[in-house]
Amino acid sequence: MRRARAAVLALLAASAWAAPGDARRSGFEDMGASTQAMQREDAMNPAMLWAAEGEQLWGRAPSASSRSCAGCHGEPAALRGVAARYPAWDEALARPVDLNTRINLCRQRHQGQPAWPAEHEQLLSLETLVGLQSRGMPVAPRPDPRMAPHAARGEALFRQRMGQLELSCAQCHEERAGGRLAGSPIPQGHATGYPIYRLEWQGMGSLWRRVRGCMAGVRAEPFAAGSVEFTQLEAYLANRAAGMAVETPGVRP
Amino acid sequence: MAARTLIQFPATARRGEVVQVRVTIAHPMESGFRPGMDGRPLPRDILRRFACRYNGETVFSAELHPAIAANPYFAFHLVADQGGTLEFEWQGDHGFAQVERRPIQVA
Amino acid sequence: MASGSTPRRRLLLQAGAAAAAQVLVRPAAAQEPPALAALVAQFAGPQKVREERVKLEIAQLVDNGNVVPMRVTVDSPMTADDHVTEIAVYNEKNPQREVARFQVGPRSGKADVSTRIRLATSQQLVALARMNDGTVWAHKVDVIVVLAACIEEAKP
Numbered sequence: 001m002r003r004a005r006a007a008v009l010a011l012l013a014a015s016a017w018a019a020p021g022d023a024r025r026s027g028f029e030d031m032g033a034s035t036q037a038m039q040r041e042d043a044m045n046p047a048m049l050w051a052a053e054g055e056q057l058w059g060r061a062p063s064a065s066s067r068s069c070a071g072c073h074g075e076p077a078a079l080r081g082v083a084a085r086y087p088a089w090d091e092a093l094a095r096p097v098d099l100n101t102r103i104n105l106c107r108q109r110h111q112g113q114p115a116w117p118a119e120h121e122q123l124l125s126l127e128t129l130v131g132l133q134s135r136g137m138p139v140a141p142r143p144d145p146r147m148a149p150h151a152a153r154g155e156a157l158f159r160q161r162m163g164q165l166e167l168s169c170a171q172c173h174e175e176r177a178g179g180r181l182a183g184s185p186i187p188q189g190h191a192t193g194y195p196i197y198r199l200e201w202q203g204m205g206s207l208w209r210r211v212r213g214c215m216a217g218v219r220a221e222p223f224a225a226g227s228v229e230f231t232q233l234e235a236y237l238a239n240r241a242a243g244m245a246v247e248t249p250g251v252r253p
Numbered sequence: 254m255a256a257r258t259l260i261q262f263p264a265t266a267r268r269g270e271v272v273q274v275r276v277t278i279a280h281p282m283e284s285g286f287r288p289g290m291d292g293r294p295l296p297r298d299i300l301r302r303f304a305c306r307y308n309g310e311t312v313f314s315a316e317l318h319p320a321i322a323a324n325p326y327f328a329f330h331l332v333a334d335q336g337g338t339l340e341f342e343w344q345g346d347h348g349f350a351q352v353e354r355r356p357i358q359v360a
Numbered sequence: 361m362a363s364g365s366t367p368r369r370r371l372l373l374q375a376g377a378a379a380a381a382q383v384l385v386r387p388a389a390a391q392e393p394p395a396l397a398a399l400v401a402q403f404a405g406p407q408k409v410r411e412e413r414v415k416l417e418i419a420q421l422v423d424n425g426n427v428v429p430m431r432v433t434v435d436s437p438m439t440a441d442d443h444v445t446e447i448a449v450y451n452e453k454n455p456q457r458e459v460a461r462f463q464v465g466p467r468s469g470k471a472d473v474s475t476r477i478r479l480a481t482s483q484q485l486v487a488l489a490r491m492n493d494g495t496v497w498a499h500k501v502d503v504i505v506v507l508a509a510c511i512e513e514a515k516p
Contacts, residue, residue: 032419034429043261043275046324053257183506199424202281202323253423271469284478286455312467320451320459320478322427328474332467 017192017245024244025177027187027252035199039251047128047197047249050121050204054129057122066111069126076129083134084246087234089146096150098234100127100206101226118225124204127195131248139192139246141238150228154236157229163220169233184253190241191234193250200253207234256280258353260341265358266333274305274313275328278343278351284319300325300345307357308337317345333359396452396486400498403448403488407496414499416449416487425479425505432487434471434497438464444471446490453483479505 017026028036038044058076061068073079086099097105103126104115116123141147158169172181173189180186194207201209208225211233215222223230262274278300285297297319304314313329341353400409417431434444443466449459462473471489479485482504489497 032421032423034419035423038429043259044277044326046277046326048259049257049277049279049324052259199427202426273472284455307467310467311463312465313473314463315475316461318456318458318460320454320456322476322478326474326476328431328472329462329464330468330470330472332469334467 017247019243022243024190024241025188026190026192026244026247028193028247028250030185030187031251031253035251035253038197039193039247045197045249045251047195047204047251050125050128050195050197051132051249053122053125054127054132057126058129062107062111062113066113069106072110076133079130080133081137081140083131083248084137084140085142087147087231087238088142089144095228096147096231096235098207098226098231099130100124100208101231103127103130104226119205119209121204124195124206127206128204128249131195131246134246135248137246138243139238139241141235141242147235150232151235151239153229154232154234157233158236162215163218165218167218169214189237190244191237192241192244193247193252195248196250196252198252204249207237255351256343258341258351260353260355262339262355262357263333264356265360268334268359270333271330272333273328273330274339275326276303276305276341277324277326279324280343280345280349282319282321282323282325286319298346300343300349302342302344303327304342305329305331306340306342307331308335309340333357335359393455393457396450396457396484399450399457400486400488403450403490404496407494409488409496409498411498411500413497414447414487414489416485416499416501418485418501418503420502421504421506422479425481425507427476428479428503428505429474429476430485431472431474432462432489432499433473434489436471436489436491438466438468438471440466441492443468443492444489445492447471447473448488448490449477450486450488451477451479451483452485454478454480459485479503481505 017028018024028039042048055076058069061071083099086102087096090097090102090105100123103123107113108115161168169189172186176186177188178186191207195204197204208230211230212222223233257279259277263272266272280300281298282300283295283298285294287295289295299319299321300317302314302316304311306312312331315327317325336359337357339355339357343349343351413435415433418428422428432447432449434447436442436444438444444464447462447464450457451459459477460475464471464473484500484502486498486500491497
């Protein structure tokens with residue numbers, strides 16, 4: 001299984017993350033060769049420290065009276081394809097949720113544990129482990145009519161000018177993608193590698209952390225972690241990147 | 254509690270083969286120059302030394318300074334001459350000390 | 361940026377520069393670090409430094425100065441009679457000149473070491489190798505470091 005995966009990854013590494021003829025580019029293409037090498041090889045990807053931690057957490061029951069993740073899900077590989085279809089609809093909350101909200105809901109509903117706060121190291125570790133199971137698969141949000149109005153709202157947010165600087169996501173990541181901002185290349189902003197090991201953070205972080213940085217950068221009030229608004233934006237981004245390969249865990253500058 | 258590590262090298266090697274060893278350890282390598290939220294520098298907390306011993310003999314070692322990036326990564330080489338144990342040791346500020354051992358097989 | 365109003369662009373760049381200035385705070389009591397040449401001379405002692413046989417591989421334009429992959433290789437057979445004993449890397453403009461020092465030997469098989477380093481700004485790096493016969497060899501490289509555009513504070 002590992003060898004087959006390695007072969008698939010080697011093929012993917014040789015080709016682009018989007019199909020030929022597709023105008024979409026992963027942020028991977030905008031990085032220098034040595035940063036790309038860090039992502040390409042598990043022995044060089046610092047995010048694998050978090051994946052290894054995730055594997056430990058997966059098999060450990062959080063308390064004597066609760067099950068471990070493995071107790072319900074079996075092996076992590078059983079979640080192959082799951083990260084690729086998030087964010088997804090949650091029946092009980094009657095709204096879309098992203099992957100780390102879903103992990104926290106599992107903790108609360110099935111393990112009797114409190115939700116981890118945003119960017120908690122253990123939450124990132126599990127998010128990395130689950131995301132890794134979808135690596136190489138196409139981003140594939142399920143066509144769910146309940147998600148459609150939320151993804152539409154997410155697109156509106158993507159195009160809405162925000163903050164004191166009155167800039168929208170689209171103005172940088174659509175109109176000026178390929179250009180530069182203060183010396184750094186502007187990527188198209190496809191969220192295919194999250195959670196990522198970001199060189200700027202010298203650590204691991206979720207898409208929410210990255211978007212918070214962007215929103216603070218334009219002097220806007222960032223969306224709250226796990227909020228409906230943020231999840232709507234995420235739902236739009238998933239549709240926008242549909243078909244591109246999941247790169248989790250990515251490395252980015 | 255031990256820091257997370259990633260250690261990779263060929264589990265089996267041919268006698269005399271030069272193999273590459275790649276290790277990563279989770280550690281913030283707080284340089285002592287980075288300002289905290291109050292503007293004052295956060296205190297230095299770094300790893301100072303790394304060594305790899307092959308059946309007890311040091312085959313690679315390093316002295317580290319704040320210029321080494323967080324979650325330090327090293328790749329180096331060794332000649333696989335006999336089966337046995339590779340021992341990896343990190344030492345750092347505030348009494349940080351960690352040892353990891355892995356078997357190596359040589360055909 | 362191709363278009364967009366000038367005041368906004370200036371604000372962004374100023375915000376970036378102001379934040380960049382906060383990235384490094386040198387403690388008030390610190391003295392000015394020695395020049396790079398002094399450290400090279402100290403490593404070499406009475407030996408002449410020859411700029412051959414050593415190759416310091418590093419991106420010319422780094423993605424982020426916090427984590428810069430670096431590799432040093434030395435052309436040496438690494439036999440008992442002819443091998444590298446140590447490799448030192450120094451920088452020109454970080455708060456401290458030393459980056460790392462590596463000890464290798466015949467059991468290494470190859471003098472080929474990689475790590476990841478921090479670079480505060482665009483500057484020169486030097487990798488020095490000392491052989492078992494005492495000779496010293498070096499390679500100097502200039503690196504350009506661009507600061508991240510939107511710098512956030514430490515994670516809450």
